[in-house]
Amino acid sequence: MNINDFLIGLFSESNLILVDRAKYLAGIAHANQFRKDGITPYFVHPCRVANLVEKYVNHTPEMVAAAYMHDVLEDTDVTSHTLQMLFHTNVVNLVLELTNPSKGLILPRKERKEIDRQHLFNISKEAKIIKLFDRLDNIQDLTGFSNSFTALYMKETLLMLDVIEDADKNFTNLIRRKTKTILQTVEKTL
16 A cells, blocks of 8 residues: 555544644654654654744644645655645645745756745745745754755755745844854855
8 A cells, every 4th residue: 555545544534633634644754754864753854844833923723734744745755636635725735835846857956946946936925934944944954964065055045035035024034144154154164
């Protein structure tokens, strides 16, 4: 049985509330994945993003659910069809907005990141807020990356923030300051 059939069977008989279902789905989908350090379970990342959304912004249950599942279409075998069978259209749309359209394209990194940035111009404010917290968590967890990659990632982050800053100026400015600090630190070592 593939993961999509398993999830549909599991949730079709479940009375779990929306956020719990999203958390559970993400936990199953990311079960055998790890962060770049090779030690930390990947599922820790969507949990931290969802917790940030719950803690720091006026949010809906759909936003929290999407925060838990923001990487399932990019990084697992879960399909958008499965999400559509299990969740409200609002949740699925947020997850789709948070999915980088360049995933799987065989293009140079710079071109893929430009495609992803252009996509961000057209996403909802709710998706932009989740994306801010996704990036905040990622820049705070750069264990295992070289300084040259970290510098590149920080530069990409600054470009991305220019596109989504209208979602929340305060958090954008916080992330921009953190990003610049990290970038200045690693550039001294290059």
